[in-house]
Amino acid sequence: MQDQYRRPINYLRISVTDRCNLRCVYCMPPSGVKFIKHEEILSIEEIITVVKAGVRIGIKKIRLTGGEPLVRGGILDLVSSLKNIPEIDDIAITTNGILLSQMVGPLKKAGLNRVNVSLDTMKPERFKKITRGGNLDLVWKGINAALSAGLDPVKINTVAIRGFNDDELVDLARLTLDHPLHIRFIELMPIGSSDAWSRGKFIASGEVKELIEGALGNLVDEKHINGNGPALYTRLPGSRGTIGFISAISNHFCAECNRLRLTSTGQLRPCLFNHREIDLKQALRSGAGPEKLVEIFREAIVSKPVGHDLDKAWQEDDRVMSQIGG
Ligand SMILES: Nc1nc2c(ncn2[C@@H]2O[C@H](COP(=O)(O)OP(=O)(O)OP(=O)(O)O)[C@@H](O)[C@H]2O)c(=O)[nH]1
C-alpha cells in the first residue's frame, strides 16, 4: 500500500525485545533502561499474527531488531514461522554480534536471509568503552561465522563519532578491500541517550567520504546492495566489499521511506522520529480479528509523516532506540 505521499510501504522493522546484552553509550543512558515486563512484550505468536495482517497491505520485508534480537527467547521459531509466510521474501536481523557465532547456523537453517552487525571500532578497549563492557572478539567471531555460513550480504553498521572512532574510519573502510563485507557509516542521530549526543560528536557522511577518499582514493558509486534500507553504496575499485553511507541527518532519505516499525510492546510506529504510535497490542489482546488489524496497519500508513524535521536538536521521546527498534 502507498502512503499519502505515494511512498510504497513494504518493510516492517520489528523490535522483538527492548533487552540487550550491551549498553552502547549512544543508545542507552548510563543507568541502563528499566526493562519492560515480559507480559507487556508481544509474544512470538502475536508477532506472527501482526505480520500476517501486514502482508495483506503489502509488507514483504522483515527486519528483526531491538534491543538485541538474539537474546529474545523463541527467535528461531519466529524466523521459521516468518519463512512460512509466502508473501515474505526477505528476513534479516540487525545484531550486535555477541551471540552470533553460536546462533548463525540455526538461524540460517530456520530461514534467515541475511544479517547486519553493528561494530563501531576495531580496538578492544574502545569497544568495551562504547558498549560499556562488550567483548570485541565475540563480534569478530560472529562476523566470520556469518560469512562462513554463507549469509550474503553481511553488512557492518558503524556509527561515526567524532573524538571516538574518527581515527579508525579509514581502517574500517580498508577492510572492504580484502573482505566481502559491506561497511555502512551511520550518522549519529539525536535519539537514544542524550549523554552521547552533542553537535560536536556528529560527523556528516560527506566528511567520512572525504576522509576515506583522501587516504584510499576515489570511491565509485555502486548499485544498491541487496537490502531495503536507506544506505547509498560506493566501492574502492577492485575491492571485495562495499562502503555505504546512511545519512539520516545531512541528507535524509524520508522521501524514499518504505517502512513501519513495530515496537516490542506492540505499537505500530509510522516514523522513527515521530512519537505517534498506534496500539496494535490492545486490539490483539481484546480479540480483534484480522480485518481490524489490517485496518490499524492502514491507519498507520495513512498517518505516516512526510519525514523528520529534526533541527539537529535532541529528540525528546518516552522511548529509547532499543525500545523502538533502531
Ligand atoms: N532516520 C532513520 N534511520 C533509519 C531508518 N531505518 C534504519 N535506520 C538506521 O539505519 C541504520 C542501519 O539500519 P539496519 O537495521 O542495518 O537496517 P537497513 O539499513 O534498513 O538494512 P538493509 O535492509 O540491509 O538495507 C540504523 O542505525 C538505523 O537506526 C529510518 O527509517 N529512519
Ligand SMILES: C[S@@+](CC[C@H](N)C(=O)[O-])C[C@H]1O[C@@H](n2cnc3c(N)ncnc32)[C@H](O)[C@@H]1O
Ligand atoms: C538499536 S540497535 C538494535 C539492534 C542491535 N542491538 C544492534 O546493535 O545492532 C540498531 C542500530 O541502531 C544504531 N543506533 C543506536 N542508537 C543510535 C544513534 N543514536 N544514532 C545512530 N545510530 C544508532 C546502532 O548502532 C545499531 O546499528
Ligand code: SF4
Ligand atoms: S545499539 Fe544495539 S547493542 Fe548497543 S545498546 Fe543499543 S540495542 Fe544494545
Ligand code: SF4
Ligand atoms: S525519519 Fe521517519 S520518514 Fe524519515 S526515513 Fe526514518 S522513519 Fe522514514
